[in-house]
Amino acid sequence: MAILVTGGAGYIGSHTCIELLNAGEEIVVMDNFYNSKPRAVELIKEITGKDFKFYEADMCSEADMEKIFAENDIEAVIHFAGYKAVGESVREPLMYFKNNLGGTFVLLECMKKYGCKKLIFSSSATVYGIPETVPVNETFPLSAINPYGRTKLMIEDMCRDLCASDPEWSIALLRYFNPIGAHASGKIGEDPNGIPNNLMPIIINVCTGKQAELKVFGNDYPTADGTCIRDYIHVVDLALGHLAAVKSVREKKGAIPYNLGTGNGYSVLEIIETFQRVNNIKIPYSIAERRAGDAAECYSVPDKAAKELGWKATHTLEEMCRDAWNYIKTNNGK
Ligand code: WQD
Numbered sequence: 182m183a184i185l186v187t188g189g190a191g192y193i194g195s196h197t198c199i200e201l202l203n204a205g206e207e208i209v210v211m212d213n214f215y216n217s218k219p220r221a222v223e224l225i226k227e228i229t230g231k232d233f234k235f236y237e238a239d240m241c242s243e244a245d246m247e248k249i250f251a252e253n254d255i256e257a258v259i260h261f262a263g264y265k266a267v268g269e270s271v272r273e274p275l276m277y278f279k280n281n282l283g284g285t286f287v288l289l290e291c292m293k294k295y296g297c298k299k300l301i302f303s304s305s306a307t308v309y310g311i312p313e314t315v316p317v318n319e320t321f322p323l324s325a326i327n328p329y330g331r332t333k334l335m336i337e338d339m340c341r342d343l344c345a346s347d348p349e350w351s352i353a354l355l356r357y358f359n360p361i362g363a364h365a366s367g368k369i370g371e372d373p374n375g376i377p378n379n380l381m382p383i384i385i386n387v388c389t390g391k392q393a394e395l396k397v398f399g400n401d402y403p404t405a406d407g408t409c410i411r412d413y414i415h416v417v418d419l420a421l422g423h424l425a426a427v428k429s430v431r432e433k434k435g436a437i438p439y440n441l442g443t444g445n446g447y448s449v450l451e452i453i454e455t456f457q458r459v460n461n462i463k464i465p466y467s468i469a470e471r472r473a474g475d476a477a478e479c480y481s482v483p484d485k486a487a488k489e490l491g492w493k494a495t496h497t498l499e500e501m502c503r504d505a506w507n508y509i510k511t512n513n514g515k
Contacts, residue, residue, distance in 0.1 A: 182207070184206055184207070184208050184257050186201070189208070190214065190218065191217040192373070193303065194217070194259075194261040195221045195369050199364065200417070202229040202233070206424075211249060217374070221372075228364065239284070240285070240288050247291060257430055264276070264281055267474070270327055277329055289339065299350075301352075301430060304355055304357070305333045307330035308323045309322075310322075316482045318440065319439065344434070344436040351429075355422060356440050357419060358479070360413075361414070362416045362500065363416065363504045369508070371416070381505055388460075393465070394466055394467055395453070395466035401471070404477055404478060410446040412447075415496030415500060418495060425491060426490060439485055441494075442481030444482060445480065446480035447498055458499075459506075
């Protein structure tokens with residue numbers, strides 16, 4: 182029996198594949214390289230010394246998905262594949278609905294046909310919308326503030342309806358906060374195709390000279406230093422959270438949400454200061470207008486995952502900043 186990892190060549194997917202292989206799990210990986218690179222597949226094998234089957238496939242293709250399930254005995258699916266750029270989703274909502282919702286529909290149909298009823302879904306803290314208060318736990322109201330977030334929420338709803346219709350389904354809905362950092366080896370890390378949207382890859386682009394300066398989106402928020410606060414989590418901690426969820430879906434039924442965060446909030450200026458200090462580098466930045474849709478603060482209560490998954494993030498913000506930059510230095514800023 183194998184675990185199918187959709188989007189397994191991506192940032193979080195590749196780090197998760199490494200931890201699954203290190204834990205002795207058999208995996209099958211698929212990716213269409215929309216936001217990843219073929220080299221990542223080879224690096225997973227190089228880092229772990231383990232082999233696995235890979236399919237260059239599109240989750241929206243029934244034929245592609247049918248082939249994977251027909252050729253492999255899939256026990257469970259970890260579903261990362263999906264578009265994830267908030268700004269792009271606002272410009273191209275139909276592209277997001279077709280890919281993220283349509284692709285997940287094809288996947289779930291295939292899983293049902295082959296009797297595979299264990300799913301770990303890459304959800305997001307974005308399903309909390311702009312939370313009224315912080316920290317955020319899993320009972321907080323859910324809402325969408327952009328098409329990307331709406332696809333995450335709608336897929337969660339699809340999963341809840343599926344479990345209500347068939348009690349044999351086990352689905353872990355993992356709500357990520359802000360993943361940053363890279364594998365300690367420096368061989369894999371965040372390597373988005375195109376122009377990044379998130380804070381850390383933009384800091385990296387500024388430090389490698391690809392972008393002139395970082396624009397801090399607003400310093401007039403009701404926070405200590407006026408900049409937004411987020412729950413940054415090391416991508417390896419996030420990967421280990423998926424490993425813990427595999428154990429959970431083997432034991433429990435139903436659709437269960439878990440926050441994967443550290444429970445600590447850091448401001449944009451704190452990220453800048455920490456990154457500069459641990460990497461001995463200067464980040465040129467200026468204060469710009471607020472970005473529409475940003476919440477002043479969003480950070481987690483991670484207690485449910487600790488109690489029910491036996492998982493807790495352990496990496497510090499310093500390690501996140503050090504590892505993020507180490508990946509770039511190891512790859513000569515390519
Ligand atoms: C973090 C902070 C910005 C860029 C998004 C998605 C969420 C998840 C993580 C997938 C904010 C500030 C950023 C810049 C800045 N993605 N910032 N200048 O918005 O918290 O969450 O990514 O699951 O679903 O919504 O992350 O990294 O974009 O922003 O000042 O050039 O950095 O205002 O306060 P965000 P982010």
